[in-house]
Amino acid sequence: MMNKSLPSWVNSLVLIVVNIILALIAGAVVLMATNVDVIYAAKIVLFGAFGNSEGIGYTLFYATNFMFTGLSVALAWHAGLFNIGAEGQATLGGIGVAVVCSSFENSLPFGLLVVLTTVTSALMGALWAFIPGWLNAYRGSHIVITTIMFNFIASSLLVYLVVNVLKGPEQMASVSPIFAQSSWLPYIHQLNLFGDSLAATPLNISFFWAILCCLLVHFYLHHSRFGYEARAVGFSAKSTDFAGINKGRVIVITMMLSGALASFVGLNEIQGGSHQLKLEFVAGYGFTGIAVAIIGRNQPLAIIVSSILFGALYQGGSELAFNIDHIGNDIVLLIQGLVILFCGALEWMLKPNIDNWLKGAKRKREQHGFD
Amino acid sequence: MDLTDLSQWFGLIDASIRLATPLLFAALAGLLSERSGIIDIGLEGKMLVSAFAAAAWVANTGSVWQGVGVAMLAAMSLSLLHAFACITHRGEQVISGIAINMLALAGTAILGQHLFKLGGMTPVLSDGYRLGNIEFVSWVPRDDSLWSMFYWQLLSGHNVLVYMAFIMVVILSGFFKFSPLGKRVFAAGESPLALSRAGGSVNLTRYGAVLAGGALCGLAGAYLSIGHGAGFINNMTVGKGFIALAALIFGQWRPVGVLLACLLFGFLEALSIRLQGLEFFNSGYVIPVQLIEMLPYILTVLVLAGFVSNPAAPNALGRQE
Numbered sequence: 001m002m003n004k005s006l007p008s009w010v011n012s013l014v015l016i017v018v019n020i021i022l023a024l025i026a027g028a029v030v031l032m033a034t035n036v037d038v039i040y041a042a043k044i045v046l047f048g049a050f051g052n053s054e055g056i057g058y059t060l061f062y063a064t065n066f067m068f069t070g071l072s073v074a075l076a077w078h079a080g081l082f083n084i085g086a087e088g089q090a091t092l093g094g095i096g097v098a099v100v101c102s103s104f105e106n107s108l109p110f111g112l113l114v115v116l117t118t119v120t121s122a123l124m125g126a127l128w129a130f131i132p133g134w135l136n137a138y139r140g141s142h143i144v145i146t147t148i149m150f151n152f153i154a155s156s157l158l159v160y161l162v163v164n165v166l167k168g169p170e171q172m173a174s175v176s177p178i179f180a181q182s183s184w185l186p187y188i189h190q191l192n193l194f195g196d197s198l199a200a201t202p203l204n205i206s207f208f209w210a211i212l213c214c215l216l217v218h219f220y221l222h223h224s225r226f227g228y229e230a231r232a233v234g235f236s237a238k239s240t241d242f243a244g245i246n247k248g249r250v251i252v253i254t255m256m257l258s259g260a261l262a263s264f265v266g267l268n269e270i271q272g273g274s275h276q277l278k279l280e281f282v283a284g285y286g287f288t289g290i291a292v293a294i295i296g297r298n299q300p301l302a303i304i305v306s307s308i309l310f311g312a313l314y315q316g317g318s319e320l321a322f323n324i325d326h327i328g329n330d331i332v333l334l335i336q337g338l339v340i341l342f343c344g345a346l347e348w349m350l351k352p353n354i355d356n357w358l359k360g361a362k363r364k365r366e367q368h369g370f371d
Numbered sequence: 372m373d374l375t376d377l378s379q380w381f382g383l384i385d386a387s388i389r390l391a392t393p394l395l396f397a398a399l400a401g402l403l404s405e406r407s408g409i410i411d412i413g414l415e416g417k418m419l420v421s422a423f424a425a426a427a428w429v430a431n432t433g434s435v436w437q438g439v440g441v442a443m444l445a446a447m448s449l450s451l452l453h454a455f456a457c458i459t460h461r462g463e464q465v466i467s468g469i470a471i472n473m474l475a476l477a478g479t480a481i482l483g484q485h486l487f488k489l490g491g492m493t494p495v496l497s498d499g500y501r502l503g504n505i506e507f508v509s510w511v512p513r514d515d516s517l518w519s520m521f522y523w524q525l526l527s528g529h530n531v532l533v534y535m536a537f538i539m540v541v542i543l544s545g546f547f548k549f550s551p552l553g554k555r556v557f558a559a560g561e562s563p564l565a566l567s568r569a570g571g572s573v574n575l576t577r578y579g580a581v582l583a584g585g586a587l588c589g590l591a592g593a594y595l596s597i598g599h600g601a602g603f604i605n606n607m608t609v610g611k612g613f614i615a616l617a618a619l620i621f622g623q624w625r626p627v628g629v630l631l632a633c634l635l636f637g638f639l640e641a642l643s644i645r646l647q648g649l650e651f652f653n654s655g656y657v658i659p660v661q662l663i664e665m666l667p668y669i670l671t672v673l674v675l676a677g678f679v680s681n682p683a684a685p686n687a688l689g690r691q692e
Contacts, residue, residue, distance in 0.1 A: 149669075149675075152668045334477035345457070345466045349456075
């Protein structure tokens with residue numbers, strides 16, 4: 001009885017909650033230093049994110065992006081790969097969606113068009129992740145560096161395509177023309193799920209696709225042979241040789257799947273939200289995906305929750321920027337950075353203390369004859 | 372651009388040197404950190420914070436060289452955070468770097484708006500509030516002769532930090548080749564076990580190298596805001612920290628290699644500015660600027676892939692033993 005420790009998920013849950021609290025305290029200190037009433041700001045964020053159907057709609061719209069990029073980071077992580085290229089893979093996905101939408105907006109029935117945009121975006125994202133994956137598997141290139149480089153290459157490519165190829169002749173701004181309405185993904189508020197009481201928000205059916213992806217990746221990782229192989233490679237790359245697992249193939253396939261997941265940001269943002277290709281449509285969602293995966297402990301089902309948390313932070317943060325003049329969206333980025341710092345880089349800082357504290361609490365309970 | 376006009380070529384190379392300087396400081400900063408075994412993808416953030424610190428300090432006090440010092444301290448404080456997370460607490464080095472980049476981008480914008488209320492910028496700094504240019508001698512005639520152009524465009528008249536950056540290459544080469552401390556840093560990145568068996572402290576060595584890298588990064592930032600530029604602008608580094616990281620890899624983690632890589636990438640940047648909207652040999656085909664912008668990254672990927680030469684990354688880079 002004395003040796004039985006608490007289940008490990010209790011430790012990780014307590015650890016992550018404590019680290020999030022630390023990050024929020026640090027964020028609050030910065031806000032107070034710039035003369036912001038923190039309690040008032042927190043109220044605005046919470047109400048802005050969850051207070052009404054409009055807030056919830058935007059929160060879930062952002063959460064959809066974060067599910068895709070969070071899953072992308074998490075899936076690669078299980079195979080021991082740190083994919084920080086979700087940004088670039090999402091860019092390529094968006095390009096694919098835009099090209100398909102603008103070419104076939106009037107000629108294909110909607111159902112077929114959606115299948116085509118989904119497949120094209122997945123293929124483009126997978127291609128963009130394939131090269132770093134292949135280089136890692138067969139040439140030993142550091143995946144972090146190659147994916148960073150591919151982010152920049154993708155962003156230049158996007159600028160080139162939008163400015164020189166896709167931009168309409170009559171447009172001043174660097175955006176593609178708006179696609180025909182028949183190619184838009186249906187909005188959730190148009191589905192009349194709760195009567196017609198929902199406010200108009202960009203939340204669209206790719207939200208359901210994101211949830212489905214979370215379930216699929218969960219199944220893939222924990223209930224399929226391929227997922228098992230991926231996790232084996234991540235756990236111990238050397239031992240997989242003895243187990244007869246083709247390490248190179250696992251790395252390449254995992255990266256391609258990871259890139260495909262990230263690419264679906266294009267579905268949500270381009271075909272669901274703005275209906276045109278914009279230069280900055282990825283807007284750092286790929287990097288937020290890292291924070292989402294860290295908070296979700298790389299578990300697809302937990303990523304649903306952490307995506308909604310970050311969606312709320314985004315939506316609440318933009319309400320904050322709207323309501324208090326001298327605050328911009330930077331506060332969202334700040335909190336994101338702090339979360340990555342405390343829950344990611346400084347993850348282990350408090351672990352010994354928390355382990356001791358949990359053990360101590362348990363021992364005390366046992367001494368008093370409870371439990 | 373007229374390819375036959377020699378003075379234009381000199382102008383181009385002059386611009387390359389000016390654009391290579393911040394890359395060089397930052398890449399050398401990365402060199403120090405990565406030679407000791409600590410991955411540094413936070414160069415971008417450290418540059419940004421120090422650029423802000425320098426401009427903000429000079430705007431408030433008017434003291435330019437104090438501004439340089441403050442820039443170095445600002446970047447070093449982020450380095451200390453990186454070292455604390457990665458060395459003391461064995462955190463993931465890449466994650467710590469990402470956090471630093473985000474915090475720098477957000478922090479400078481918030482603090483800038485709070486202090487100056489100019490939408491995240493500092494006030495524009497006039498000439499007296501910036502680091503000066505150095506002119507060696509003034510008796511060389513200014514004419515169209517090769518030597519005159521060579522002297523006035525390339526040798527003389529650069530910002531004082533430009534010369535410091537080039538001197539830094541010499542200093543670091545000597546540091547790694549001849550000094551015991553440099554060899555210790557090298558050992559920390561190649562074989563930390565051997566270093567600790569020999570009685571050296573791996574952690575202490577790495578702390579030192581990462582902090583020294585921070586100081587160099589501070590110079591990169593100071594050059595941007597109070598040397599080459601005139602004040603801080605939101606996100607003014609726009610990826611320069613990552614080009615520096617690319618130069619570090621392209622230069623194979625060696626000071627002279629890094630110098631050449633920075634000059635090449637500086638040249639590409641200068642070229643892309645000059646080629647905006649220009650036709651390729653009157654063929655009616657406009658050279659896409661984005662293609663030139665991509666080149667540093669593509670070249671670096673080729674190096675990483677081992678297609679150009681064998682990557683020579685420090686052996687223990689990023690490993691937590």
